[in-house]
Amino acid sequence: xxxxxxxxxHVYNSGLAYETKALDEVSFSVESGEFVAIIGHTxxxxxxxIQHLNGILKPTSGTIRIGETEITDKKTKMVDVRKRxxxxxxxxxxxxxxxxxxxxxxxxxxxxxxxxxxxxARVRRSLSLVGLDYEQFAQRSxxxxxxxxxxRVAIAGVIAMEPELLILDEPTAGLDPGSxxxxxxxxxxxxxxTGCTVILVSHNMNDVxxxxxxxxxxDSGRIVRxxxxxxxxxxxxxxxxxxxGLPQAAEVxxxxxxxxxxxxxxxxxxxxxxxxxTAQLGGxxxxxEAER
Amino acid sequence: xxxxxxxxxxxxxxEDTDVIPALCGVSxxxxxxxxxSVIGRNxxxxxxxAKSINALVLPTxxxxxxxxxxxxxxxxxxxxxxxxxxxxxxxxxxxxxxxxxxxxxxxxxxxxxxPDEIRxxxxxxxxxxxxxxxxKMAxxxxxxxxxxRIAIAGVIAMRPDVIIFDEPTAMxxxxxxxxxxxxxxxxxxxxITVVLITHFMEETVKSxxxxxxxxxxxxxxxxxxxxxxxxxxxEALGLKLPFxxxxxxGLRRNGIDVPEDILxxxxxxxxxxxxxxxxxxxxxx
Numbered sequence: 075x076x077x078x079x080x081x082x083x084h085v086y087n088s089g090l091a092y093e094t095k096a097l098d099e100v101s102f103s104v105e106s107g108e109f110v111a112i113i114g115h116t117x118x119x120x121x122x123x124i125q126h127l128n129g130i131l132k133p134t135s136g137t138i139r140i141g142e143t144e145i146t147d148k149k150t151k152m153v154d155v156r157k158r159x160x161x162x163x164x165x166x167x168x169x170x171x172x173x174x175x176x177x178x179x180x181x182x183x184x185x186x187x188x189x190x191x192x193x194x195a196r197v198r199r200s201l202s203l204v205g206l207d208y209e210q211f212a213q214r215s216x217x218x219x220x221x222x223x224x225x226r227v228a229i230a231g232v233i234a235m236e237p238e239l240l241i242l243d244e245p246t247a248g249l250d251p252g253s254x255x256x257x258x259x260x261x262x263x264x265x266x267x268t269g270c271t272v273i274l275v276s277h278n279m280n281d282v283x284x285x286x287x288x289x290x291x292x293d294s295g296r297i298v299r300x301x302x303x304x305x306x307x308x309x310x311x312x313x314x315x316x317x318x319g320l321p322q323a324a325e326v327x328x329x330x331x332x333x334x335x336x337x338x339x340x341x342x343x344x345x346x347x348x349x350x351x352t353a354q355l356g357g358x359x360x361x362x363e364a365e366r
Numbered sequence: 367x368x369x370x371x372x373x374x375x376x377x378x379x380x381e382d383t384d385v386i387p388a389l390c391g392v393s394x395x396x397x398x399x400x401x402x403s404v405i406g407r408n409x410x411x412x413x414x415x416a417k418s419i420n421a422l423v424l425p426t427x428x429x430x431x432x433x434x435x436x437x438x439x440x441x442x443x444x445x446x447x448x449x450x451x452x453x454x455x456x457x458x459x460x461x462x463x464x465x466x467x468x469x470x471x472x473x474x475x476x477x478x479x480x481p482d483e484i485r486x487x488x489x490x491x492x493x494x495x496x497x498x499x500x501x502k503m504a505x506x507x508x509x510x511x512x513x514x515r516i517a518i519a520g521v522i523a524m525r526p527d528v529i530i531f532d533e534p535t536a537m538x539x540x541x542x543x544x545x546x547x548x549x550x551x552x553x554x555x556x557x558i559t560v561v562l563i564t565h566f567m568e569e570t571v572k573s574x575x576x577x578x579x580x581x582x583x584x585x586x587x588x589x590x591x592x593x594x595x596x597x598x599x600x601e602a603l604g605l606k607l608p609f610x611x612x613x614x615x616g617l618r619r620n621g622i623d624v625p626e627d628i629l630x631x632x633x634x635x636x637x638x639x640x641x642x643x644x645x646x647x648x649x650x651x
Contacts, residue, residue, distance in 0.1 A: 115539045116510040218386075221408030248455065248536045250407040250565050252604030277539045280609075317541040322609045322631060329635045335642060344609060348616030355641055357620035 075141045075158060075238035075271050077104040077127065082136035084122055084295075096122040098295040099136070104288075106238075109265060109272045111282035114292030115317035120275045123292070124241050127273070128159035140239065157186065160237030164244050166228035167221070175201070175219075175227050176212040182235045200230040203264050205256065222253025226260065233264060240264065241273045246281075258285065283307060283321040283342035291318070304340040323347040367433060367528060367559050368396040368419055368450075374427035375414055375582075388414040390582040391428070398527070401551070401560045403570035406579030407604030412563045415579065416530045419561070420450035433527070448477075451521035455533045457513035466508075466516055467492070467501040473524045484523075491519040494556070495549050511542025515549060528559040535566060543569075567594075567608040571629035578603055591627050610634040 084097040096119050104110050112120050125131040126138060129145050129152045137146045145155045163169070172178035179200055183193045201208050204226040211219075216227050229245070242261065246254040258281060265272050276282050282289055283303040291299040291306060293316040299306050307313070307320050310328050319325060323346055327338035338350045351357075375389040389411045396402050404412050417423040418430050421437040432449050435442040454460055463469040470491050474484045492498040495515035505513055514534055521529055531550060535543040547569055554560045562569065570576050576593045578586040580603050586593055594600065594611045607615065610631045614624040622641075628634050 115541055248408075248533065248565070250410075250604050251567065251606040252407055252601075254565070255606075279540070317539065319540050323613075326610075326613070326631050326635055329631075330638060333635075333639050335639070344612045344616060347613050348620065351613070351617055351638060352620040352622065355617070355622050355638070356645060357617065357622040 076106045076139075077102075077239065077271070078137075078139040079103070079126075080137045082123075082126060082138065083134045084126065084131060085134045088134065096295050097126075097133075100295070100297055102290065102297055102300065104271060104273070107269055107271055109274070109285060109287045110290060111274045111276055111286035111288075112290045112292060113276060113279070113282055113318060118292040118316075119295040120292050121243060122295075124161065124243060124273060124275060127239070127241060128161045129155050130161070157235060158237055159239045159241065160232040160235055162229050162232050162240070162242040162245055164247055166232075166245075167216075167224035170216040170224060170228055170231075173215060174213050175206070175216050175230075178216050178227060179230045179234050182231055186235070196234045196236070197230075200234040201227075203233050203267060204230045204260050205263075206230065220253075222249055222256055225249065225253070225257060229257075229260070233268075236268070237270060239271045239273070241275075243275045244277065245274070246276075246278070261285075279307075279319055279321045280323075280342070283324070283340075291316070303342060307340045307342075367398040367400075368561075369431040370394050370415075370418070370428070371430075372428040373415070373418060373425050373430060375411075375418065375423060376426050387582050389418070392579075392582070392584055393428075394577065394584065394587075396528075396559060396561060397574075398559055399554070399557055400574045401554045401572070402562070403573040403576045404561065404563045404579060405565070405567070405570060405576060405605055406585070410579040410604075411582040412579050413532055414582075416452070416532050416561065416563055419528070419530055420452055421446050422452075448524065449527045451524055451526035451529045453514070453518050453521055453529060453531045453534050455536045457510065457517045457537070460517040460520070461505045461513060464504055465501075466497065466503050466505055469505060469516055470501075470519045470523050473520055477524070487523045487525070491522040494522050494553065495519045509542060510538045511545040514538060514542065514546050518546070518549060518553075522553070526558070528561065529553065530561045530563070532563045533565065534562075535564065535569065567606060568630065571608050571610075578605065580604075590629050594629065595626060 080101050082097055082100040086094045086096050114120050126133055133146060137144060140155060140159060143150055170178055172181060176197055179197045180193050183196045198208050206226055216224055246257050286303060288300060289303055289306045290297045307324050310320055321342050323341035323343055326347055327341050331337050335354060341347050341350060371393055373389050373392045377386045377388055392415060406412050414423055418425060421443055424438055430437040432446045435445045437446050461469050462472055467488050470488050471484050474487050492501055495518050497515050497519060505516055535546050550560055550562060571590045573590060576590055577584055585603055586599060594607055597607055597615060600607060608629060610628055613634060614628045617624045628637055
């Protein structure tokens, strides 16, 4: 589902002494099926922006169109918007409340007034999408699961609404490295299997560089840069000036380049860095290629 | 400084339901002035272990001693709590006042410390986290990293010997994480014993010792070089190698003999540059 945002401004505490412009004339569009990541330091406006996309926050001015629906139009029913836009908050497992995993995931679809068979099918589908075995987990209490599993149940609850646009606000915060990877793989697989548009808010430059089609960089309530990862991460000094860094592989390559080694371009993964360094240092992999 | 002997802790859900063991027989000691990192997957017992050190959690079995004081000895509770400070994940849950310096004064005021001494402690604590110039500000106007530094100052004002940091950077952006990491190391250099619980492997590479918890037990422990030289175990424990260690391993597979003691990107780039300089004549030919 496509998104078109024009001149979106949001002012908190309007008219008071501590009035703050959290969003300042933000305009952008996202194509249907695209994977967009939003980065920016704390307080740059990321969370305020995504909360506008399913109508939790109302803009001070500006318009937002999700698919064919202009959600900033007063006549638009928010229920219809929220059916199509799934928002996964930070630490979503704090919102688990039912006695079983099955009931928790079914809560949303039930409220849509769906038939029991359809609800059941959706619960099975969502749990499979988040990588939890239905037979093993459906009747367990969500509270006795591990941190990573709880989070996946919470995300399944959002997926069960079958959103066309899935927004995740730092879905891996507080997870161990293994669960971190599992949740990211899960996001990739949900997108592949459902074709939904994904917006991911993250502080992890490595993740966004490897996953996103495009990155929006926010600073002081504006989108100051947008483009494919290998483009936006070219501007090392600028990113540093707004409190952001490069993916680790790109940072190492940039430091080496400054010290006189040949430019590597923007590297996004440890594998790419290993390949580049092997070539520079004359390791086995390069020799093989040179012979060819 | 801290001695833990065969510590067992079980959470009880309801009256006769299952008993869930969080710690099943942990023994370890932490030396005065050391920097110890505790890592492990979610639910492995890290936080329970941390909370047992300052008596927020009392042993089901076993003993925990802080400078010789038993945490189970109620009359020693203050001795323990005064020596062991804790910093948690979310700074917003740890700040209580509307002005930074009041927040830092909160702990010592409750101890009944003399006002002159409190003023000195505020100065010292805020200097330690490099936030003295922000002393008149409202905490909610600060960045995440700054708020966490104020929370740390509040702990420092209590003059603890040990500070336990329970995932202090989990909710911060990269800039804030670096700020807090730098502060933890500078406090350690000043003599404070640091125990850091984290999910960020990069934060542990400058520790004296790393303890890996799994299923309520210590699964692996040693210096960072020792611990991270077991990649298969690390992965099986739900963790991963620090970035530089992973790259070094990749290079070794390609026949480049990177030394085993490279742990962070700074050491890695230094090594690469030295090696590139050495092999320059060969590259020309």
